[in-house]
Structure formats: structure tokens, C-alpha cells
Amino acid sequence: MxxxxxxxxxxxxxxxxxxxxxxxxxxxxxxxxxxxxxxxxxxxxxxxxxxxxxxxxxxxxxxxxxxxxxxxxxxxxxxxxxxxxxxxxxxxxxxxxxxxxxxxxxxxxxxxxxxxxxxxxxxxxxxxAKNSSAITAGGITLNEDAHTATGDAGDIDLTPREFELLAALMKNAGKVVSREDLLRDAWGWEYLTETKTVDTHIKRLRDKISSAGYDSGLVETVRGYGYRFKK
Incomplete structure (x- = not known):
């Protein structure tokens, strides 16, 4: 298998x-x-x-x-x-x-x-692929093959970068993820020194989560380190 x-x-x-x-x-x-x-x-x-x-x-x-x-x-x-x-x-x-x-x-x-x-x-x-494509946390399910984000409140319209950022957070739900690790996961190795861009994209991601009917507090700021997605 x-x-x-x-x-x-x-x-x-x-x-x-x-x-x-x-x-x-x-x-x-x-x-x-x-x-x-x-x-x-x-x-x-x-x-x-x-x-x-x-x-x-x-x-x-x-x-x-x-x-x-x-x-x-x-x-x-x-x-x-x-x-x-x-x-x-x-x-x-x-x-x-x-x-x-x-x-x-x-x-x-x-x-x-x-x-x-x-x-x-x-x-x-x-x-x-079937065993590894879906991520579920906080009432939201991401399908990595279809690049969709959905749940009981409805679909969340995400850009490819926002999707990758949310996937990185949800895969580590309940754990703090540093800005550097989020850059690795969502942007790639060539962006490892530009951590401030993460904060801008997190704000947009929270806005979209909220607009779709979910709690924007699902993405928590851990001051001085990074971000955490609530389980």
C-alpha cells in the first residue's frame, strides 16, 4: 500500500x-x-x-x-x-x-x-494521493489536489499563495510556526530572508477567512515568533 x-x-x-x-x-x-x-x-x-x-x-x-x-x-x-x-x-x-x-x-x-x-x-x-491530499482543522478542509478550501460555512476564495500559507498552518494546527518556516512552506527557498511579507499575507488570509463566515481568530499571532492555527 x-x-x-x-x-x-x-x-x-x-x-x-x-x-x-x-x-x-x-x-x-x-x-x-x-x-x-x-x-x-x-x-x-x-x-x-x-x-x-x-x-x-x-x-x-x-x-x-x-x-x-x-x-x-x-x-x-x-x-x-x-x-x-x-x-x-x-x-x-x-x-x-x-x-x-x-x-x-x-x-x-x-x-x-x-x-x-x-x-x-x-x-x-x-x-x-487519496491518503495525503486533504487537511482538516478548525472546521475548514483543504484539498491540496483540487486547491479548494471549504467547510460548513462555505468556500474560502484563496490565491495560490494564501492557499499554501493556510496549508502550512493547518498541517501544524495547535503548534506555533515561525515566519521563516512559513516562508519555506508557502514561498520557497528563494524568499527565506523576507519575513515581513508573511505578516501582510496573514492579514489578508484572516480577512478572507472572516468574510467566508469563519472565525478570523483561527490564525493566532504568537508575538516574537510566528503564528498558530487553532485546532
Whole structure:
């Protein structure tokens, strides 16, 4: 039975990327290993059964393309390429040598998770998405596949960013989430230093929650740290 505890190997030589990707995937319940070069990645792949590989293309030594070729002689687990190289040719090459998807940098956490889920769903079965797409807290249910927010009071009309922000809070309902963590979850690794934007979006999110008939106090401010969504 497919589930969110799938094992993933992340290969990238940029610490900011591996920190962000590892953090995002572990928060979803995945088991994540991280290496910064192709040689170590091959060694890990030979010793462990991974359900998915996330590969940068521009790696020292063995690059991502060659790493993918070598992995394909050993495993059929899906490969998601991450790269700052976003030309059509780069994407075609990546897919033709055995890659399953291609995500250009910079990217946001929701897009990353959606791509990972889609690849696991195809390789492990349809039940994977069904088990991991709905979040319910405070009388609100988010469907991450359909990008809808609804409940007894009705639908909440959210922008993609507001949806991602609410999802990050609801997944941690009852716990305080720092502004930095909210930036990682809702904006992506490239925005980690701009924490003030979180406050502006929280205000808009509260307004929309209230306008839809829900208690705006569902999103609490924890002074000096961040925000908490009531259970």
C-alpha cells in the first residue's frame, strides 16, 4: 500500500536547496536522505531501496544526466530533475535519458510536493494521493489536489499563495510556526530572508477567512515568533 513514508534521495550540491527540499519533504512525512555529489548518490542507491530520486543536473563529478543513466541500470524508481537550466532542450534531454519530470529553479514548496506526489502516485498507485491530499482543522478542509478550501460555512476564495500559507498552518494546527518556516512552506527557498511579507499575507488570509463566515481568530499571532492555527 503506497503511503507518505516513501523513501527519497535528494542529490544537490547547493546547501540552501538540500536544506529546503529536505525540510519540505520531511514535513510531508517522507524519509529523506541527502547527498551533494553523484558518486555518493550511486553508492546510496546500490545499498538502499529508494522510491524516488530528486537530482540536480549540474553536480560535481558525475552530473545529473549521467547519474540518471546509471540509476536506470539499477532501479525503475522515478527521477525528478531540479535545475536552473530551463531550456526546452535541457528538459527533453532529461526526459529522454530516463527522467520522469523536470522542475526549474526557483520553485515553491507546493509545486515540489505536487510533483513528488504525482510521481509516487504513478509508480506506487492511486491510493497515495487519496491518503495525503486533504487537511482538516478548525472546521475548514483543504484539498491540496483540487486547491479548494471549504467547510460548513462555505468556500474560502484563496490565491495560490494564501492557499499554501493556510496549508502550512493547518498541517501544524495547535503548534506555533515561525515566519521563516512559513516562508519555506508557502514561498520557497528563494524568499527565506523576507519575513515581513508573511505578516501582510496573514492579514489578508484572516480577512478572507472572516468574510467566508469563519472565525478570523483561527490564525493566532504568537508575538516574537510566528503564528498558530487553532485546532
Amino acid at each position: 503506497p503511503d507518505a513514508s516513501a523513501r527519497i534521495l535528494v542529490v544537490d550540491d547547493e546547501p540552501s536547496i538540500t536544506e529546503f527540499v529536505g525540510y519540505a519533504l520531511r514535513k510531508e512525512g517522507f524519509s529523506v536522505d541527502v547527498v551533494d555529489n553523484g558518486e555518493d548518490a550511486l553508492s546510496r542507491a546500490m545499498k538502499n531501496d529508494y522510491d524516488l530520486f530528486v537530482l540536480d543536473i549540474m553536480l560535481p563529478g558525475i552530473d545529473g544526466y549521467e547519474l540518471c543513466r546509471r540509476l536506470r541500470t539499477h532501479t525503475s524508481s522515478p527521477v525528478l530533475f531540479l535545475s536552473a537550466r530551463d531550456s526546452e532542450l535541457d528538459k527533453v534531454v532529461g526526459l529522454e535519458i530516463g527522467g520522469d519530470d523536470y522542475l526549474s529553479k526557483p520553485f515553491g514548496v507546493r509545486e515540489l510536493i505536487a510533483r513528488v506526489r504525482a510521481l509516487l502516485r504513478r509508480s506506487q498507485g492511486e491510493d497515495f
